[in-house]
Each structure stands twice: as structure tokens, then as C-alpha cells.
Amino acid sequence: MERSTAVLVTGCSSGIGRATALAFARAGFPTWASARRPETLAELAAAGCRTLRLDVTDEESRAAAVRAVVAEHGAVGVLVNNAGHGGGGPVEEVPLRLVRDMFETNVFGLVRMCQLVLPGMRGQRGGTIVNLGSGAGLATPPTGCPYAMTKYALESFSDALRLEVAPFGVRVVLVEPGAVATRFGATSERHNPQVEGGPYETFKRNVEAMTARAHRGNALTAEDVATVITRAAAAGARGPATRWARRPGSRRSPGS
Numbered sequence: 101m102e103r104s105t106a107v108l109v110t111g112c113s114s115g116i117g118r119a120t121a122l123a124f125a126r127a128g129f130p131t132w133a134s135a136r137r138p139e140t141l142a143e144l145a146a147a148g149c150r151t152l153r154l155d156v157t158d159e160e161s162r163a164a165a166v167r168a169v170v171a172e173h174g175a176v177g178v179l180v181n182n183a184g185h186g187g188g189g190p191v192e193e194v195p196l197r198l199v200r201d202m203f204e205t206n207v208f209g210l211v212r213m214c215q216l217v218l219p220g221m222r223g224q225r226g227g228t229i230v231n232l233g234s235g236a237g238l239a240t241p242p243t244g245c246p247y248a249m250t251k252y253a254l255e256s257f258s259d260a261l262r263l264e265v266a267p268f269g270v271r272v273v274l275v276e277p278g279a280v281a282t283r284f285g286a287t288s289e290r291h292n293p294q295v296e297g298g299p300y301e302t303f304k305r306n307v308e309a310m311t312a313r314a315h316r317g318n319a320l321t322a323e324d325v326a327t328v329i330t331r332a333a334a335a336g337a338r339g340p341a342t343r344w345a346r347r348p349g350s351r352r353s354p355g356s
């Protein structure tokens with residue numbers, strides 16, 4: 101990947117997006133860090149990132165962000181579709197509003213971002229789209245509705261898109277981290293349906309205890325995932341890998 105390649109990262113106010121923007125900027129790429137609240141990006145600006153307001157559920161905001169990068173660099177060279185949030189519960193307790201909201205952010209926003217950057221990538225006959233999938237997109241955890249559903253959708257979407265855009269030199273990579281220590285868990289908690297008691301109470305408590313046991317002292321850092329993302333992007337046309345899994349406890353970042 102050439103050092104002049106422009107990188108656009110969504111959801112940089114915290115966690116993996118923030119670490120990824122920092123990693124690209126430190127590696128010398130023109131990096132555009134974006135967030136719904138641009139005031140959260142001051143530290144990234146100080147580290148050399150350009151900053152943008154971008155809410156991936158808002159068409160005006162999405163189009164303006166891509167236009168800004170294209171105006172300066174001709175095209176977005178690497179798009180990291182990181183913005184997303186979790187949440188869920190037993191299907192019977194999950195409001196349809198939560199299912200819709202989560203698909204708006206984790207799936208529809210991401211699909212639209214791809215549509216917006218593709219003309220530029222095709223024009224320059226190259227580019228890389230990195231989508232943030234999840235281990236939850238490969239094996240559904242209990243109470244995985246709707247979060248796991250959105251990440252399963254990205255598996256299919258990424259496979260469909262990859263074949264369509266490969267002839268234009270555009271790569272599509274799916275990164276599938278296991279548990280990562282960010283504020284993701286706390287944010288997800290806020291989205292969970294708040295139902296006290298009820299027929300699923302014991303089931304939910306057991307799932308919570310199981311999840312806490314699985315994650316205890318065993319989570320990746322946001323920087324671990326940022327390293328996988330920058331490597332996946334840098335692999336360019338040489339990289340045969342289309343899926344990059346990274347599990348807590350594993351030393352390698354295998355592609356498959």
C-alpha cells in the first residue's frame with residue numbers, strides 16, 4: 101500500500117476505531133478519523149489525523165465525509181467500517197426498534213459507506229474495504245439477537261461484494277475479533293432490553309456469568325485489533341486472506 105493512500109475510519113471516538121486511526125497515522129498514511137461527535141477526536145487530531153463528523157446512519161453526513169476525502173485525495177484508498185454497537189437479549193424481550201436500530205448502524209450504514217467509496221476506488225483501480233465482523237458473526241452466543249444477526253449479515257455481504265469488486269482491484273477484508281476490552285460491553289448493556297424478572301431471568305443471569313467467565317483476563321486490546329486491521333490493509337493484492345480472525349489468547353493473526 102502506498103504511503104499516499106488515504107484511509108477513512110468510522111467510529112473513532114473510542115476503542116478499535118480510535119486505535120486503528122492512530123496506527124494508520126503513525127505509519128504515515130493520510131488518515132481521516134471520523135465520529136458522530138467530532139469533539140471526541142481532539143487527541144487523534146493532535147496525533148496527525150484529519151477529523152470529520154460522520155454518523156453512519158445519516159446519508160447527508162456519510163456523503164459529505166466521503167466527498168471531503170475524495171476532494172483532497174481523489175479517492176478513499178482504505179475504508180475501515182468500524183462503527184457499531186452491541187446489545188440484545190432473549191428474542192421475546194427484544195423490541196423490534198432495537199433490531200432496526202442495530203441493523204441501521206452495523207449493516208445498512210456500512211453497506212452505504214461501501215457504495216459511496218466504490219466509484220473512487222474503481223476510478224483509481226484499487227482500494228481496500230475492511231469490515232469489522234466479529235466472532236459473534238460465526239457462532240451465535242445466547243441472547244445474540246440482534247447483535248450476532250448483524251455480524252452474520254456482514255459475513256454474507258462481504259463475500260458478495262468481494263467477488264463483484266475484485267476485477268476493479270478492490271479488496272474486501274473481514275476482521276473477526278473475539279472479545280476486545282473496550283467500552284463496547286458497557287454500551288451494549290445500555291442497549292439491552294431492561295426487563296426485570298420474567299421467564300428468561302435465570303437464563304439471562306447464567307449467560308451473563310458465562311460471558312464474564314469467558315472474558316475474564318482474556319480479552320484482546322483495541323491495539324491488537326488495530327494491528328490486524330493495518331496488516332490486512334497493507335497486504336494489498338498479495339494478501340490471499342479475506343478473513344482475519346483474532347481470538348483472545350492467540351499469538352498469531354491468521355488469515356483464512
Ligand SMILES: NC(=O)c1ccc[n+]([C@@H]2O[C@H](COP(=O)([O-])OP(=O)(O)OC[C@H]3O[C@@H](n4cnc5c(N)ncnc54)[C@H](OP(=O)(O)O)[C@@H]3O)[C@@H](O)[C@H]2O)c1
Nearest residue numbers: 111112113114115116136155156183184234279280282284
Ligand atoms: N469489543 C468487542 O469485544 C468487539 C468484538 C468483535 C467486534 N467488535 C466490533 O468492533 C467495532 C468497534 O467496537 P469497539 O469494541 O471499539 O466499541 P466502542 O469502543 O464502543 O466503539 C464503537 C464506536 O462506534 C461508534 N458508533 C456507534 N454508532 C455510530 C454511528 N451511528 N455513526 C458513527 N459511529 C458510531 C461509537 O461512537 P459514539 O461515541 O458516538 O457512540 C464508537 O466510536 C464494532 O463494529 C464492534 O461490533 C467489537
